[in-house]
Amino acid sequence: MKMIDCILLIDDDLNDNEFHSLAIEESAACRQIREVNNGAEALNYLIRSADPANAGAFPLPDLIFLDLNMPLMNGFTFLEEYSKLEPGMKAKKLIVMLSVPLNRSDEIKAKSIREIDDFCFKPLTSVMVRDIIDRYFDC
Amino acid sequence: MIEPTPKSRRSFKLEYKIALTYLVIGFLWILFSDKVLDMMEPDDTLLTKFQTYKGSFFILVTTIMLYLLVQRHMKRLGVEEAKRMESERHYRALFNDNLAVILLMDPISGKIEDANQAACNYYGWDYPEMCEKTIFEINTSNKERIRSNLAAIVSGKINHFEFKHRLANGEIRDVEVFTGPIQLGDRTLVYSHINDITEQKIAREIIRKNDERYRNTLDQMIEGCQIIGFDWNYLYLNRAAEIHNKRPNDELMGRKYMDMWPGIESTRVFQLIKQSLEERTSSHFENEFVFPDGSIDWFDLSIQPVPEGVFILSINITERKLQEKQLYESEFRFNNLYESGPFGMVMADADFRFKKVNDAFCNILGYSEEELQQLRFTDVTHPDEIGKDLPNVRRLINREITVYKTEKRYIRKDGQIIWGSLTLTSTYDNEGHFLYNLGIVEDITPRKQAEELLKNSKKLLAETELIGKVGGWEFNIDTFQQTWTDEVYRIHEVDLDFKQDINAGINFYAPTSRPIIEDAVQRVIGLGEPFDLELEIITAKGNLRKVHTIGKPDLENRRVYGFFQDITERKKAEEEIKKLNETLEQRVEDRTLQLRQSNQELEAFSYSVSHDLRAPLRHVIGFSEKLESRLKTMEDPEVNRLTGKIKASAAKMSLLIDELLSYSRYGSTDLTLIPLSLDSMIDEIIREANDLIKGRNIEWNIQPLPSVTADPTLIRLVWQNLILNAIKFTSKKEHATIEIGCQQTSQKEIVFFVKDNGAGFRMSYADKLFGVFQRLHSTEEFEGTGIGLATVRRIINRHNGSVWAEGVENEGATLYFTLPR
Structure with a gap:
């Protein structure tokens, strides 16, 4: 069974975060889960994770689940900033979580962003998490 | 008193006649009677008897004859005496009772020997007083002159005088005296017949003055007057003659006619003047006179013998002659026209009957000449025209008008109606009597048909113009003369008699349009480029109008023509529509924008609603599942049913949200x-x-x-x-x-x-x-x-x-x- 080290959940909805964390734990395919509530916090986290001194508190995530609809800095704004980060600050894969299908303009916009590896609908289940890790990770 | 003593020659002749007659009869008697006796040859006794009878008969006859002659002579002497007495009385009466004044005077003493009653009355003296006077008291001339005159009278040299005689009352009169010597017995007297000519002298003075006036009149006459004397010298020339002769009168006066006009002797006018001078004849003729410079004038000349020589009256008729010549030429042409010309020619009498027609007229009407001569003009005229023609033809015949021109309908032999143009004139003889009407007829049917077509199409065009507010124009490239149809005048708001040319037309254009039309006109004239413009004009009444003008060149005919339309109303309507469309589009755009905005808002709203609704629903489902899996251990069947209901409700709500979302989405994207x-x-x-x-x-x-x-x-x-x-x-x-x-x-x-x-x-x-x-x-x-x-x-x-x-x-x-x- 494949196992990754860290998943970063970027979502302002605390209920979703709790439920998704449960699902990831249930999947038993990831050792650590970190949660942030908007894009700005996520950037902060990633920048800190590049510092080896913070390796214990801010491990660099292997996989990011990103919600688009967030206050302060939404998903698209975050992605713009994320693309500018150094490679050492980026996760190996990034999945965008949707609660409703994207409207057409968002869909076009999303397809042009290279950082997005895939989409999935909320809520995440343990089956979905295992599926994704199987698909995108070799280890 | 006068005692005439005539010689008796007549009685001498009678005696001579008697003697001669007796001698002849006697001789003849003897000769013939003896001859007769010889032829009878009687015997001697009978002869003697016959001789006796013969002698007796001779005596008897001569006695009778002698008696008759003497008796007749005696009778005649008595008659002559009576006649002489009678004559004496007559002469006396003639002298005394003569109304003419007669005097007898002694040529030596001048004494009045006798005077008649008329003389006494005239001079105012009674007879005895009269016989006391001498001629020297009566005649106002001096004595010597009177004496010499008397001597001349007696010698028979002069028999006519004019004197002034004094009357008893002292008045002096002009007298004319017819006089002569008269032998009374052994005395020679002077007989004078005196005629008062005082009044005549006054009259003569008047006449003399009149003559002078006539002469002045002659000077002033239009006709040339010339008098040439018997010696061929010019005696008189008036002013008109100066003009006719084309040389000053001073040059001619007193000079010889043939010296002034060399070569004139060979002309007819010279011969006629000569004849008038010599034979006192007069003549009147027209003469072509060739001047020395070669020019020719025509004169109407009258040559009259006058006491001074000949009088020549001249009238210059050169102009009339020229007209006559032209008339002759036109008549000549007319004859050609009549016979073979393209016009119908017809002569008709006062009854409108055709007298003579030419071939062209026959062709026009389709009748032969013989047929037409049986017809009157009313027979070939359309009934509607006769009412117009008849009064005019009558007026023509009555000389109220000189020519009658009309365009009328004729009816051909085949019944076809044709149009003819008729020019009718009347001809009269020298006395002014109507002779015939002369008509010239031209077949104008094709022209009339074309006119009718043209009229119809013009009417149609005019109606079209009026409805469409569209007109036509053209102008000549060389003269710039411009023609407009009626509607163009109306569009410019000017009267139809408005005087316009191309410049006047251009001046109507508004200041902004004028350079454009001027350029277009120059281009169409210069380069033959057509134009099609929408411009503005300011009408004569100051109204601004939008016009559509199209011009096309027709350089072959040196003209430009085109189309002119008032599009003010159309433009206004177009602009209104344009404005409406613009506002409409604006409104639609605004509305669409609003709609789009509200749609977007709605979409955003439904999206966030569904998004936000889904999250709690998801949590209800997710956490109820977690709860279910925890409570499973309690072995309570009710737990399963209740969590099942929660999940089903949540699922249904989820479906609702999904469909609502798609409904709103697919209606607007x-x-x-x-x-x-x-x-x-x-x-x-x-x-x-x-x-x-x-x-x-x-x-x-x-x-x-x-x-x-x-x-x-x-x-x-x-x-x-x-x-x-x-x-x-x-x-x-x-x-x-x-x-x-x-x-x-x-x-x-x-x-x-x-x-x-x-x-x-x-x-x-x-x-x-x-x-x-x-x-x-x-x-x-x-x-x-x-x-x-x-x-x-x-x-x-x-x-x-x-x-x-x-x-x-x-x-x-x-x-x-x-x-x-």
Whole structure:
């Protein structure tokens, strides 16, 4: 069974975060889960994770689940900033979580962003998490 | 008193005659009687007897003759004496009673010897007084002159004098004296017959003055007057003669005629003057006079003998002669015209009867000359024209007018009506009597027909112009003379007699338009470039008008012509429409923008609503599942049922939100129209519905469908809705039949349908089928949100199609929709 080290959940909805964390734990395919509530916090986290001194508190995530609809800095704004980060600050894969299908303009916009590896609908289940890790990770 | 003593020559002659007669008769008697006796040869006795008888007879005859002669002579002497006495009395009476004044005077003493009663009356003395006077007291001339005159009278040299005689009352009179010597016995007296000429002298003075006046008149006359004396010298020339002779009178006066006009002796005028001078004849003639410089004038000359020589009256008739010459030439031409000219010529008398016609006239009317000579002009004239012709022809014949011109209709022999132009004149003889009418007729039928056509088309054009406010114009490139049709005048608001040329026309253009039209006119003239312009003019009344003017060159005919239309109203209407359209477009745009904004807002709203609603729902479902798995250990069956209900409610709400979201979305998002293969789309939908179909007995009856151009996502949603509905509503049937197909009803659109044998519906509810949240069945009976068909209608409407349904309760329903081809 494949196992990754860290998943970063970027979502302002605390209920979703709790439920998704449960699902990831249930999947038993990831050792650590970190949660942030908007894009700005996520950037902060990633920048800190590049510092080896913070390796214990801010491990660099292997996989990011990103919600688009967030206050302060939404998903698209975050992605713009994320693309500018150094490679050492980026996760190996990034999945965008949707609660409703994207409207057409968002869909076009999303397809042009290279950082997005895939989409999935909320809520995440343990089956979905295992599926994704199987698909995108070799280890 | 006078005692005349005539000589008696007559009595001498008588005696001589008697003696001679006696001698002749006696001699003849003797000679012939003896001859007769010899021829009888009687005997001697008888002879003696005869001799005796013969002698006796001779004596008897001569005695009778002598008696008769003496008697006759005696008788005649008595008659002559009586006659002499009678004559004496007559002469006396003639002298005394003569009304003429007669005097007898002694030529030596001048004494008045005798005077008649008239003389006494004239001079105012009685007879004795009169006989006391001498001629020297009467004649006012001096004595010596009177004496010499008397001597001349006596010698018979002079017999006529004019004197002044004094009367008894002292008055002096002019007298004319006819006188002569008279022998009375041995005395020679002077006989004078005195005639008072005082009045005559006055009259003569008057006459002399008159003569002078006549001479002045002659000087002033228009006619040339010349007098040439017997010696051929010019004696008189008036001013007109100076003009006629073309040389000053001073040059001619007193000079000889033939010296002044060398070579004149060979002319007729010279011969006639000569004849008049010599034989005192007069003549009147027209003479062509060649001047020394070669010029020629014509004169009407009268040559009259006058005491001084000849009088020549001259009138210059050169002009008349020229006219005559022209007239002659025109008559000559006329003859040619008459015979062979293109015009019909006709002579008609006062009864309008044709006397003479030429070939052209015959051809015009289709009659022969003989036929026409049997006809009157009224026979070949259209009845409507006669009323106009007759009075005019009468006026012509009566010389009230000199010529009658008309354009009239004639009727040909074949009945055809033709138009002729008639020019009619009357001819008269020298006394002014009407001779005949002369008519010139030209067949103008083709022209009249053309005129009629032209008139009609002009009328049509005028009407068209008026209705269309459009006119025509043309101008000559060389003269710039311009012609307008009536409507062009009306558009410029000027009267039809407005004097216009091209410059006047251009001046009507508004200041902004003028350079444009000037340039266009120059180009059309110079380069032959046509123009088509919409410009502005300011009319004569100051109104601004928009006009459409088109000009085309016709350089071959040196003109430019075109079209001129008042488009003020049209332009106004166009501008209003344009303005309306602009505002309308603006309004539509505004509205569309508003709509789009509200749509976007609505979409954003529904998106966030669904998004935000979904999250708590998701949590309800997620956490109730977690709860369920924890409570499973309590072995309470009620836990399962309750958590089941929570999950079902949440799931239903989730579906509701999904459909509401798609309804709002697919009604407003832009369409992406691409060609679609419907067959594969339907296969896919049925395959995806596999979960619902599993375990069901459904007979699918699917026709091949044409491909359409439509939005793939939305059309897929339509088919999905309809197919899932059909599956859903046939779920209670043991044997379900679902039919999918299409009908070609028109060129414009295709009708698709999905037919099932399911629950169906009452047709009275058909209109409620497509409303949002409208449901015909309970949720318990058939699951559903009531949004599906509303979404279908919205999508189809957005593709410009329509949706409808047919159904029978418990037997099935057919859903139809159309898509444009």
